[in-house]
Amino acid sequence: MDQSKYPLQNEGYMLEELDGELLLYHLDQTKTVYLNNSAAVVWHLCNGTNTVADIIALLTVHFPESADAIPADVEQTLQSLQDAGALSLD
């Protein structure tokens, strides 16, 4: 994944937060997306001003004990969200 890209949440999603996890629902696509706690953190950082590399760096600072796993986890989460149509990579 090109880590210089800027992940951005796509519009049209309703969002509900439940105990740190997220459910997204798109009215037009009638699609529900589930994000566990880790993926929810990544989602919140997809505001169009953070690159993929920035997101990885931010999470590594806050969760140093998981530093080895964070890059792959972040890329996998972003890919899943992109596949689900919930975000774009610009």
Next chain:
Amino acid sequence: MKSRYLGFADRRLVLHYPAALTAMVQFLFAHVPAGQDREPDHVFLLKRHGGEWCLSKDNRKIGREKDENNMANLLMGEVIYAMIDGVHSGLTLHAAAVAWKDKGIWLPGTSGAGKTSLSAWLCTRGFSYLTDELVHCPFDGRRFEAFTRPFNFKKHGLSVLSALLPETNNIQDSDMLTGETVTMIQPGAFGPCQPTAVPELSLLLFPRFEQEAALELEPMSPAQAGLQLMGCHVNARNLPGHGFTDVVKLCRQVPACRLTYGSFQQLENSLDAFCELALDSSLTPQQFNRLATMVSAPRQPPASSRADRERKQKILPATPRLAKKKLTIGMAVYDDYDGVYFSVQAIGLYHPEVRDDIEILVIDNHPEGKDAPYLKKLECLGNYRYVPFREKTGTAVRDRIFAEATGDFVLCMDCHVLIVPGALARLLTYFDTHPLCNDLLQGPLLNDDLRTMNTHFADSWRGGMYGVWACDNRADDKDGEPFDIPMQGLGLFACRKKAWPGFNPDFRGFGGEEGYIHEKFRQAGGRTLCLPFLRWLHRFERPGGVPYTIDWQDRIWNYMIGFQELGLDTGQIIDHFNEHLGEGVTTEILRRLGLDQQEE
């Protein structure tokens, strides 16, 4: 022509049909309310034409069948679709539902998930049938109504009938309708039916049947449940925001589990008991999750080869008794060859100075398992003895170690324990200087960091267990004097063989032994001591899961009968489990164990 009005949620239908189909219409819709409070939204017409049954809806032809039973199936499908179409007064979902007193369980799932068979099974266990297809929950509430129709078994699922109802032949013809693709059976054939009930939704149970799967009941987070419910939400387009916010609201309030099962036998006295307890008791989310984990089966070992299966039936003989040694180091094992291998080899490698004074005794508690021949091969060590024992499983198998031991002194350890170098030699010296010792001897348990340790259990309750890890600084000096402790984990302990009092013969499974055996030693006049030099390490993590059953009922049973035997107050047991599992759950467990009367 005759007419039947049908009502569900905010939908109203009318069906006009010839008198010849009265029995069929009664069979299909006997439990559906009339709904004549306003003009119907749709009008269905059934009539005979050209040797076929023809169905029309709002003056538009929608189907025809030659066979009356196949028409019944078509009609039911069209009526259900019409009930969903346009409903806007709440959430309508594709789900089975049953009731327990005034509480309702939804079993949501798409076609083929196993809703019908599981709801039928629950009815055979005394739950009241509501529906196997459709539920409707008005906004801002949890009381729901169900579309009560006959059980609808698809052709490929008919094999479950014989498992559900062994006397399938006893179902009256009037209670069964068999078509080309489905068989419908009146709910009364399985158990009680409460078509007019409006219970309160109290549990979401998402079923998944998978042939030969192990039983697993997995608590779901509200978000996970919400994702699944949105997939079963059939009137989303009729609602503002597609009802998304309302589904989420429901999931915040109602606990949810995912059920995977491979047969009805697995569910006996587990799922039905779980549902009863979960519905009868006011459980916190933590208590609910603990209750759910009680139901899941232990992880099964991988499927065995034919050779393994054949070996499974042949129990290997015990090693003949060896020459008497001063100390027997004994361990019981259940499918943990790796643990035994490293524990035993570590003794040989790091305690060579005691080799001539010890025998190593391994009690194989699963001698028909695949590990047996490899455990027996360790006889090559020379001072090692293999003994098969399957008459009893659980913690009390430790008694067998003492029965088989030849040494005057016994060190009993879990099969995945390591002992610091020099400690065994010092233990032998201790026994030399205390030959008539009646004490229970234990040592500090090293943590995985190999620096910090726990010298004993404090005598208090936590997490369903009597005893909380604690550390006494007197053990910092490994040459320090032994000191009294209330109790300690039984991963390693030692005593004179004749001083061993034994576990209560009625103990079951695992749990309840710490504290009990310590008090038993004290009541016999001995002490329970920590020897600072006797340091040990215990492997706690099991990435592959434990191969044996850990059962809350066994644990509570052992605590209760153990405390009663020793004249200790059992009220503390009940108080703790009331808090840990919930009062309703604990009361029910005590009732099932036959221990409730003793508390009155």
